[in-house]
Amino acid sequence: MKLTLITALTGLVLVAAIVELLRRRQLREKYALLWLGVGLLVIPLAIFPKLLDRPAELIGAKSGVSLVLFLGIVFLLLMSVHLSWEVSRLEEETRTIAEDLALLRAKIEERQQTETEVMARND
Amino acid sequence: MINNKRVLIVIPALNEAGSIGDVVREVRGELPTVDVLVVDDGSTDRTAQVAAAAGAAVAKLPFNLGVGGAMRLGYRYAREHDYDVAIQVDADGQHDPRYIPKLVDALDTADLVIGARFAGEGDYRVGGPRRWAMVMLSGVISWVAGTRLTDTTSGFRAANRELIDMFATWYPVEYLGDTVETLVHTARRGHKVRQVPVAMRKRMAGNPSQSPFKAMIYLGRAFAVLLLALVRR
Secondary structure (H helix, E strand, O other), rough: HHHHHHHHHHHHHHHHHHHHHOOOOOOOHHHHHHHHHHHHHHHHHHHHHHHHHHHHHHOOOHHHHHHHHHHHHHHHHHHHHHHHHHHHHHHHHHHHHHHHHHHHHHHHHHHHHHHHHHHHHHH | EEEEEEEEEEEEEEEOHHHHHHHHHHHHHOOOOOEEEEEOOOOOOOHHHHHHHOEEEEEEEEOOOHHHHHHHHHHHHHHOOOOOOEEEOOOOEEHHHHHHHHHHHHHHOEEEEEOOOOOOOOOOOOOOOHHHHHHHHHHHHHHHHHHOOOOOOOOOEOOOHHHHHHHOOOOOOOOOOOHHHHHHHHHHHOOOEEEOOEEOOOOOOOOOOOOOHHHHHHHHHHHHHHHHHHHHO
């Protein structure tokens, strides 16, 4: 009974935290919906842990709990691979922006220089 | 202008305020008809100001991107300003600008020309795992490029218009990407790579980082970079 309470509470806290982050616009919808889905899956499973025993048996897992454990690890693995990919993309984007900024700065400085030269000549 | 070609010297520099002024002045003294661009790779010292005062055009990155990042910016600048040749020169004064016309001449029969340190001229020497890494890299890349290349990690290189265009959109930012990966990529796309022997000088400022342990790491990373470059699209 104690374990049921702890897991159910964990699920609830997760859902509450996600909703709050979403409310403060700190989280993109695509991730928020994903984590909300996870939370909403975890809560009923916490209260009725035997819910997954049947499907677990079908694929040869000892119990629903170990199936959840396995799926959880796979899910987290995929998520971190996805996040690494996103970070790589963001780094490439910041790199391009940094280059654009440097090119624009150089261009402005060049312009200012020719302007001062022209003004000096006209004086 | 060298041989009627508009030439841009690109010098990537990170905290090189001590030597960048002399390097720029030397290049401009030796080759008054070429333009010099110093790419300040997020320096925290006065690199950009010193370079500008010495007469170089300066492009300052807002934060450090690494040599690869600085060089792609250089190639983008070269493409935007319509240069025929872009030549990379190190900011520490190791590359002798008197060899630059030779690199440009060699572009008549190649798309990318490397100023190679171990090809006869000068007495630049390295030993241990670092040397094994260089020999391994040279062997594989020579085979890929279909020509003998002895110094594949040299940063002293000249690119023609076609490669400026390619490097302006594609240039790896990761470790050894600017030397090893660019060579593999260039050669595998059928561009001709050549090397020209040059003598290297001692750096004017700063210290080379070398210890046996670092050299071993270097060997491992070089191997990984090479494998990746060979399987990458």
